[in-house]
Amino acid sequence: MSTSKNSTLHIVEFNKKDIPGLIELSESVGWDYDEHEIGTVMSSGKVIGHKNAEGRIVSSAAIIPYETSVASIGMVIVNKEYRGLGLGREATQQCMNSLSSYMDIMLISTEDGKPLYEKMGFQMVDHVHKYICDTYSSPNCLCETITVEQFKESDLHKIIKLDEAAFGDQRSNFLKNRINQSEECVVAKDNIGNIVGFGLSIGGPINLIIGPIVASDAQVASMILDKLAIGYQGKLRIDIPSGNEAFLKAVEKSGFINVSNPPIMMFHSTNMPERNGELFGIAAQVFG
Structure with missing residues (x-):
């Protein structure tokens, strides 16, 4: 990472003390994660992302591994002031690296996120209807x-x-x-x-x-x-x-x-x- 912003960032696994910061990050992009939803994500898997020098959460990605062969990735969010630095990709890759190599990984993408996931090796296989x-x-x-x-x-x-x-x-x-x-x-x-x-x-x-x-x-x-x-x-x-x-x-x-x-x-x-x-x-x- 070559920018001055990147030099002040560090990637961490979040815990329950970080939930207010994750809610703030979610709200910044118009998503509606609350304390209970993030708590269930953390209890079922893990949330990884970046903090800046002041300790503010500026990115996130969650991984939920299920019990046999499938894991799900979601909650991939980057603060708008920190986009273009590869933070979403790095957090997502860190989630993927935490899994056993045999597990199939599923995610439901936004249209904006689809090109990034394709570059990472994901393939579109279906849709859901919201x-x-x-x-x-x-x-x-x-x-x-x-x-x-x-x-x-x-x-x-x-x-x-x-x-x-x-x-x-x-x-x-x-x-x-x-x-x-x-x-x-x-x-x-x-x-x-x-x-x-x-x-x-x-x-x-x-x-x-x-x-x-x-x-x-x-x-x-x-x-x-x-x-x-x-x-x-x-x-x-x-x-x-x-x-x-x-x-x-x-x-x-x-x-x-x-x-x-x-x-x-x-x-x-x-x-x-x-x-x-x-x-x-x-x-x-x-x-x-």
């Missing part, structure tokens, strides 16, 4: 053979197994942290008591985030969404993987609007993790 809702309208999605009820601790093992098949890797540590963070966690059960889906809602400073949603089909996913969203007075957000056309139509009828379609990119792989088609809403872009 939906925002100002006023939610409940659909007629009842099914006599399905009930949606509040999560109980005894449901956790089944939720972890459902999520593993839907996401493509086991995420038990992350799911425990996410359920603890959630406003609400619900499960869908069939008429003999088998769990066929689940969903979470996460409060944030701007939106109530809905996800993950895992379900046996689009109708069950709609019932889970309805249980989490109905009666909420504020903005809602859900990020939906591609290939869920019936569910996309259902959320649009409920008042959601598609605002962007960020690319999913992979390193060490040219394909998404093997999934069973039952992931209808992701947890958040940082978690893949």
